[in-house]
Amino acid sequence: MRASLWPQSLFGRLLAASVIAVLLAQAAALFLIAQERERFVLQGSVREWTRRISETTLMLQPLDRPARAAAIAELSAPRGPPHGAHPPPWGGHELRAAPHGYVRLPTLSDFEETLKQQLRAALGSSYRIEVVPTPDPAAPAIVVPVPFYEAHELAAHQRAAQRYDVTVGFADGDAVTYRVTRLAGGAPLPRHLFINLTLLVLVLVVALYVAARNITRPLSDLARAADRIGRDARPQQLAERGARELRDAARAFNTMQDRLHRYLDSRARVLAAMSHDLKTPLTRLRLQVETLDNPPMQARIGRELDEMESMVREALALFRGLDDGEAAQAVDVDALLAQLRGEFADMGGEVTIAGSTSQPFFGKPQALKRCLTNLIANAITFGSRAEVWVEDGAELLIRVRDHGPGIPAEELERVFEPFYRLESSRNRDSGGTGLGLSIARDIAQAHGGSLLLSNLPAGGLEAVLRLPRRR
Numbered sequence: 001m002r003a004s005l006w007p008q009s010l011f012g013r014l015l016a017a018s019v020i021a022v023l024l025a026q027a028a029a030l031f032l033i034a035q036e037r038e039r040f041v042l043q044g045s046v047r048e049w050t051r052r053i054s055e056t057t058l059m060l061q062p063l064d065r066p067a068r069a070a071a072i073a074e075l076s077a078p079r080g081p082p083h084g085a086h087p088p089p090w091g092g093h094e095l096r097a098a099p100h101g102y103v104r105l106p107t108l109s110d111f112e113e114t115l116k117q118q119l120r121a122a123l124g125s126s127y128r129i130e131v132v133p134t135p136d137p138a139a140p141a142i143v144v145p146v147p148f149y150e151a152h153e154l155a156a157h158q159r160a161a162q163r164y165d166v167t168v169g170f171a172d173g174d175a176v177t178y179r180v181t182r183l184a185g186g187a188p189l190p191r192h193l194f195i196n197l198t199l200l201v202l203v204l205v206v207a208l209y210v211a212a213r214n215i216t217r218p219l220s221d222l223a224r225a226a227d228r229i230g231r232d233a234r235p236q237q238l239a240e241r242g243a244r245e246l247r248d249a250a251r252a253f254n255t256m257q258d259r260l261h262r263y264l265d266s267r268a269r270v271l272a273a274m275s276h277d278l279k280t281p282l283t284r285l286r287l288q289v290e291t292l293d294n295p296p297m298q299a300r301i302g303r304e305l306d307e308m309e310s311m312v313r314e315a316l317a318l319f320r321g322l323d324d325g326e327a328a329q330a331v332d333v334d335a336l337l338a339q340l341r342g343e344f345a346d347m348g349g350e351v352t353i354a355g356s357t358s359q360p361f362f363g364k365p366q367a368l369k370r371c372l373t374n375l376i377a378n379a380i381t382f383g384s385r386a387e388v389w390v391e392d393g394a395e396l397l398i399r400v401r402d403h404g405p406g407i408p409a410e411e412l413e414r415v416f417e418p419f420y421r422l423e424s425s426r427n428r429d430s431g432g433t434g435l436g437l438s439i440a441r442d443i444a445q446a447h448g449g450s451l452l453l454s455n456l457p458a459g460g461l462e463a464v465l466r467l468p469r470r471r
Contacts, residue, residue: 011216018208026197033193045182046115048147049166053178054122056142057168060176072176076140111182115166128169133162134179141165141179218242222253227448278312311435330360331368333396337388340372349380355390361467363447371443371451374436375400375463383460395449396467406455415453416441440465 007013056075060068112131119129134141144166166178218241225238237257240250286305292298334356341351361368379386383402391397407415414420418438437451440463444451449467456462 009216010219011212014212014215015205015209018212019205022201022204022208026201030193030197042111042114045147045180046111046118049115049144049178049180050118050122052144053119053166053168056178057123057127057176061170065172065174068174068176072142073140075142078143112164115164115180119166119168123168126171128167128175130167130169132165132167134165137163139165139177141177144178144180146181214242215246218246218250222249225253225257279309282309282312326364326366328362328364331363331365333357333361333368333390333398336365336369337372337390340369340376344376344380344386349376350385351376351380351388352385353388353390355392357390357392357396359392361396361469363467364443367443367446371440371465372398372400374440375465378402378436379404379461379463395469398465398467400463400465401456401460403460406459406461407453409455412453412455416451 007016060071063071116129116131119131120127123129161181163179163181166180167175168178169175218239221238225236237254238250240247240254242250282305286302289298289301289305292301337353341353344351376386376388379400379402383404385403387401389399389401391399416437418435437453441451444465444467447467449465451466452464454462454464
């Protein structure tokens with residue numbers, strides 16, 4: 001059987017679905033936070049750079065070409081650090097690295113296009129504006145300082161700095177190049193934000209675990225209580241707890257169980273009265289038959305009375321059903337089959353057994369014996385001998401085969417009906433009362449199992465008794 005990563009229990013599925021939903025919600029929230037932070041940093045930085053670039057450009061615009069070139073050369077000269085040292089990428093500010101770490105996310109916006117649009121709006125359409133990543137960091141350019149709130153983040157991510165050259169062309173053909181520096185991966189997120197989100201997810205998972213357990217535990221109790229009906233004569237009442245819908249379901253189940261018990265008690269009293277009322281006239285008839293002087297008539301009526309007593313006995317056993325008062329216990333099925341084989345051998349029946357069980361089966365010993373007795377007796381009666389095959393695993397499988405004529409396919413289910421007998425078997429020698437298979441199936445279902453009949457390809461009939469083992 002192919003394994004599935006998705007849980008099979010309701011509790012597991014509720015918990016897994018809830019955790020996945022929480023993780024997706026946190027991922028969406030993280031994305032929105034990063035997007036908002038990127039928008040804030042981008043708008044603030046672009047606004048500040050646009051102001052400084054536009055002020056410097058408007059200051060240079062009225063100058064003649066020689067004076068403009070001299071001013072651009074003076075503004076492009078490096079400042080701040082000693083001779084031989086490299087200037088920091090944020091324009092001369094000496095800042096200490098941030099004490100806490102950051103996690104960078106992919107860039108969520110188009111920085112180049114945004115800066116170009118802001119500059120065009122500030123300077124007008126008469127200026128030619130171009131924003132590109134810096135091709136040569138050593139080339140002269142007017143370094144525009146980084147805004148203070150982004151400079152701290154650049155100090156913590158010096159290797160992540162990305163330089164851009166902003167070229168502004170004047171109407172007379174001259175151009176000035178500015179250089180700005182920003183984080184290559186966009187606005188970073190503090191590491192403690194991820195730690196807080198992780199703690200939040202853990203808290204939510206614990207809360208969801210408790211909630212899912214509170215939902216599924218009453219359902220598990222309900223399933224076990226339903227399974228006990230038919231196994232235990234007097235199962236306990238189900239505790240009414242949990243959510244309102246679960247309490248309503250438990251109350252309805254308890255009400256159904258009470259009604260079923262009252263029905264069984266009433267039926268038991270009726271059956272006890274029927275047993276007495278039916279046996280008394282049969283006993284009187286048998287005494288009267290013994291006074292007859294006609295031996296053939298006496299024998300024939302005696303057989304009729306025997307058949308009637310057998311039908312009454314089997315009918316009472318069928319109607320008694322599950323309320324037989326027998327307690328379930330560990331049953332050695334191998335020993336039970338060996339005992340049945342010996343009993344049938346004493347009566348001249350041939351029974352062969354193949355296979356064995358790995359451990360005892362928890363059930364009602366006398367009921368199981370009666371079920372197997374009926375199946376083996378049918379196999380010997382209609383197929384001369386019975387072959388019993390035992391397979392054990394997640395369920396106990398017992399196959400009883402014969403070599404008889406089989407049963408027509410359309411009759412395979414009807415033979416389980418009470419008092420139903422095939423036309424070919426309606427005789428006193430082999431027809432029986434028509435209750436053996438009905439009783440056997442009732443016993444199988446009382447143990448949570450099933451009983452099915454099928455015709456074998458090579459001839460004969462196979463009765464398959466499935467008895468699930470308790471988990």
